[in-house]
Amino acid sequence: xxxxxxxxxxxxxxxxxxxxxxxxxxxxxxxxxxxxxxxxxxxxxxxxxxxxxxxxxxxxxxxxxxxxxxxxxxxxxxxxxxxxxxxxxxxxxxxxxxxxxxxxxxxxxxxxxxxxxxxxxxxxxxxxxxxxxxxxxxxxxxxxxxxxxxxxxxxxxxxxxxxxxxxxxxxxxxxxxxxxxxxxxxxxxxxxxxxxxxxxxxxxxxxxxxxxxxxxxxxxxxxxxxxxxxxxxxxxxxxxxxxxxxxxxxxxxxxxxxxxxxxxxxxxxxxxxxxxxxxxxxxxxxxxxxxxxxxxxxxxxxxxxxxxxxxxxxxxxxxxxxxxxxxxxxxxxxxxxxxxxxxxxxxxxxxxxxxxxxxxxxxxxxxxxxxxxxx
Amino acid sequence: xxxxxxxxxxxxxxxxxxxxxxxxxxxxxxxxxxxxxxxxxxxxxxxxxxxxxxxxxxxxxxxxxxxxxxxxxxxxxxxxxxxxxxxxxxxxxxxxxxxxxxxxxxxxxxxxxxxxxxxxxxxxxxxxxxxxxxxxxxxxxxxxxxxxxxxxxxxxxxxxxxxxxxxxxxxxxxxxxxxxxxxxxxxxxxxxxxxxxxxxxxxxxxxxxxxxxxxxxxxxxxxxxxxxxxxxxxxxxxxxxxxxxxxxxxxxxxx
Numbered sequence: 184x185x186x187x188x189x190x191x192x193x194x195x196x197x198x199x200x201x202x203x204x205x206x207x208x209x210x211x212x213x214x215x216x217x218x219x220x221x222x223x224x225x226x227x228x229x230x231x232x233x234x235x236x237x238x239x240x241x242x243x244x245x246x247x248x249x250x251x252x253x254x255x256x257x258x259x260x261x262x263x264x265x266x267x268x269x270x271x272x273x274x275x276x277x278x279x280x281x282x283x284x285x286x287x288x289x290x291x292x293x294x295x296x297x298x299x300x301x302x303x304x305x306x307x308x309x310x311x312x313x314x315x316x317x318x319x320x321x322x323x324x325x326x327x328x329x330x331x332x333x334x335x336x337x338x339x340x341x342x343x344x345x346x347x348x349x350x351x352x353x354x355x356x357x358x359x360x361x362x363x364x365x366x367x368x369x370x371x372x373x374x375x376x377x378x379x380x381x382x383x384x385x386x387x388x389x390x391x392x393x394x395x396x397x398x399x400x401x402x403x404x405x406x407x408x409x410x411x412x413x414x415x416x417x418x419x420x421x422x423x424x425x426x427x428x429x430x431x432x433x434x435x436x437x438x439x440x441x442x443x444x445x446x447x448x449x450x451x452x453x454x455x456x457x458x459x460x461x462x463x464x465x466x467x468x469x470x471x472x473x474x475x476x477x478x479x480x481x482x483x484x485x486x487x488x489x490x491x492x493x494x495x496x497x498x499x500x501x502x503x504x505x506x507x508x509x510x511x512x513x514x515x516x517x518x519x520x521x522x523x524x525x526x527x528x529x530x531x532x533x534x535x536x537x538x539x540x541x542x543x544x545x546x547x548x549x550x551x552x553x554x555x556x557x558x
Numbered sequence: 559x560x561x562x563x564x565x566x567x568x569x570x571x572x573x574x575x576x577x578x579x580x581x582x583x584x585x586x587x588x589x590x591x592x593x594x595x596x597x598x599x600x601x602x603x604x605x606x607x608x609x610x611x612x613x614x615x616x617x618x619x620x621x622x623x624x625x626x627x628x629x630x631x632x633x634x635x636x637x638x639x640x641x642x643x644x645x646x647x648x649x650x651x652x653x654x655x656x657x658x659x660x661x662x663x664x665x666x667x668x669x670x671x672x673x674x675x676x677x678x679x680x681x682x683x684x685x686x687x688x689x690x691x692x693x694x695x696x697x698x699x700x701x702x703x704x705x706x707x708x709x710x711x712x713x714x715x716x717x718x719x720x721x722x723x724x725x726x727x728x729x730x731x732x733x734x735x736x737x738x739x740x741x742x743x744x745x746x747x748x749x750x751x752x753x754x755x756x757x758x759x760x761x762x763x764x765x766x767x768x769x770x771x772x773x774x775x776x777x778x779x780x781x782x783x784x785x786x787x788x789x790x791x792x793x794x795x796x797x798x799x800x801x802x803x804x805x806x807x808x809x810x811x812x813x
Binding site (some may be wrong): 244273277285287448 | 681684687701719752
């Protein structure tokens with residue numbers, strides 16, 4: 184083995200012998216080092232025939248095969264005779280396979296047209312709409328079966344979900360709603376100070392928290408915390424064929440997975456909203472005491488002059504609906520997820536985005552309806 | 559066949575845990591270069607755990623693994639990366655990255671470990687796919703092909719960096735008998751072409767007799783190797799009834 188004589192790195196040298204281009208390969212050919220390329224060697228040249236030899240090669244792997252294969256393909260495409268007889272049989276076989284693989288590989292189709300894109304996007308939207316309607320329909324059927332006593336609910340799962348989405352969300356709901364109360368108090372006091380009505384900060388925060396911010400903040404937190412978790416969990420169950428396993432056993436995935444979760448959120452959300460109301464009012468009270476010198480008792484009494492049971496009821500009704508929205512979108516996106524890792528990620532993202540969008544839309548609708556009803 | 563004095567893989571006094579329980583104790587064996595080596599045994603005997611210890615996915619509790627005489631277990635991170643580059647692994651279900659096409663799956667290790675230009679990487683990916691019989695599937699996603707094809711694509715990815723050792727976790731699991739035999743042929747072909755050392759975890763008796771040069775058998779109660787040798791010798795000459803029963807496919811327990 185003339186290993187001591189061969190160069191330290193891979194080399195391809197070419198000599199012209201009349202119309203023949205003789206290419207000698209030498210040295211160690213390794214994928215992780217720089218190796219010569221056929222395209223660079225042949226650039227511009229137009230020999231009548233090519234002879235490849237690899238007598239000086241001390242080590243080789245796919246990088247050498249790639250060189251030989253590309254050379255063979257080039258020769259075939261430019262109608263040049265290629266002599267590979269000097270190569271060892273194994274190299275000959277592999278480089279021919281390489282050349283064949285290049286010729287027969289699948290062509291990537293990058294062509295797109297506006298019409299096709301628009302059509303596909305429209306089809307996708309329609310499909311999503313149908314999925315949504317079908318899902319709501321299935322939920323409705325399972326709810327009627329549940330109410331009429333034809334099918335049971337897994338209360339154990341439901342209680343476990345209630346703990347996960349309710350009790351365990353308390354710290355973050357506390358922090359966020361307290362800070363919302365603080366922020367509202369600061370910005371409210373800027374306006375109210377102008378006409379010496381600092382005390383009305385209590386009214387402002389009382390109404391804003393109970394009617395709007397309490398349920399809205401709880402819903403936003405839960406859509407990020409719980410809705411995304413539902414989508415990811417159900418999505419990976421789908422990827423793992425667990426949903427199919429339920430279906431083959433005749434167990435409705437809606438009843439088994441969706442109902443306990445949606446119910447848990449529907450029950451927990453008003454409680455969390457109520458809790459958020461209290462924390463928000465507390466936050467406002469703290470700011471009022473610290474910066475506006477309003478004693479908590481005065482704040483409390485002032486607030487009770489405007490906040491009524493109706494306001495609280497409005498907030499709680501909205502909270503129930505928001506809870507159902509978060510639960511349903513989370514489960515729907517999970518069930519629609521593609522069966523792969525990125526599909527699960529997209530499902531979680533989409534669950535949060537859809538839930539927040541629907542919550543804001545529902546909130547606006549409620550504002551109109553309650554205004555109409557005079558609540 | 560010429561055998562180098564240094565074994566391709568040497569496992570010394572390996573102890574493996576699965577979660578909190580000890581699965582294997584004091585396991586030692588050697589795998590020669592260019593050998594097709596089987597790790598066999600019934601379910602739950604720690605075959606896969608042993609394999610995951612060997613490739614470094616789990617750190618052994620005790621003992622060490624050497625590749626070409628160099629300790630892998632105690633290697634520093636640079637050496638470890640260099641050693642990881644020299645072996646490929648085919649996971650049980652292929653473990654292809656689902657968000658990448660087949661060609662991109664094979665290109666990824668090449669992009670990470672080499673400085674090859676993009677068009678050459680594409681060419682090599684097409685070649686590796688052709689070697690496992692998947693010509694024309696470059697732009698398919700893993701979810702668009704069958705389980706057997708996914709396994710072959712996983713093999714193409716394991717071969718991307720021309721590894722000197724390839725590990726297989728249950729290559730024939732989930733394949734029909736014909737596909738399983740074709741995969742066996744492919745494994746032998748790879749060994750014959752590149753002189754690759756092959757380590758296979760399996761309980762497919764047909765594969766074991768078909769392609770294994772040597773095998774070790776693990777057992778759950780013994781927590782270690784209960785037999786080592788050529789499969790035909792094990793089946794005929796072993797004095798351990800469990801080994802003979804496993805290889806001749808008779809249930810060895812009434813449980």
